[in-house]
Amino acid sequence: MRVIAGCARGRTLKTRKGMDTRPTADRVKESLFNILTPYLSGAEMLDVFAGNGGVGIEALSRGADRCVFVEKNAQCAKIIKDNLILTGLADRGEILPRDALGALSLLQKRENRFNIIFLDPPYHSPELADVLRKIAQGCLLLPDGLLLVEHHSADFSWHDPAIWNISREKKYGDTTISFLSPAAAGGDVSMSQQEEDK
Template sequence: MRVITGTAKGRRLKSLKGMETRPTMDRTKESLFNIITEWIPGCRFLDLYAGTGAIGIEAISRGAERAVFIEKNPRAVKIISDNLELTGLSGSAEVFCTDADNAVAVLAKRKQQFDIIYMDPPYGRELVQQSIGQVCRSPILRSEGVIIAESSKVDVLPEKIFCFRLFRQQRYGDTMLSFYRMESGAFTRGEGQC
């Protein structure tokens, strides 16, 4: 697993042994960033269920202003911190050891907002819908922001989840990437009216 391009291009990243995390394959990661490349420079990026941090690190390497990493596994959090040090990108990052729901609440309280939220939860548990619901009820995604959910190809995500509508879906082998935007006029941010 490596950083594909940008300031940390070619740096190898650490990962956890075994199946505690499921790193996004380099081919899928490269395809993802080919799609969102124009959105990255200067953006604020949230990596929910961050695992090794490879996606958020790639975003910073390609010019994201800042990335926040959320991971509840303490061993994975240590790997994320190590990977940020290895790539020299720690100054543009913040890492939280907590679950996604708590993180969304904390980030909202801190008035942090993001242009891109990437989520790659454990497959088969409907955590994408749950986390998108949390985001919908908070002000952490900017009005023109995008949610990108990684899931198994067999976990079919709906066209609409709360106040977000699917606008693109790409399959790479057994992995599906689903892109959501907030429906216009869906609700007033911060009032929780999804």
């Protein structure tokens, strides 16, 4: 796994051995950042269920100002720290080695707000719906901010339309990235906004 573009381009990132983590594939990450790049300059980003930190580090490499990484697995949190050092981005990253809901409560108390929030939980995670509810309750997403969820293409059990609308979808086989906006903003996803990459 490597950094695709930006100041750390080409750096190979450490990953945890085994199947317990599922790093965002390079082709998915490249497509994702084709969309995100115009929003990155100076952005404050939150990467939840961060794994090896690949998505947040890519954002920092491409111009995000700061990224908070939330990862409860101690080994993965250490890998994120190593990857930030490896890419020369350690001064712009913060790691919260705790569960997602606990980290979100801390960020709410600190009154942190983010331009981009990226969630990449294990597929079919029962925690995801609660995390999305907490983000809404804590007002952690800035107005006009972007909230993205990477999930299994067949699983929308986490989606509560009373809280979040799905404004766009990008499909990559079994993986889908859904772009969410507050339900108060109106407008669920239409067929013309669904995109699929074979």
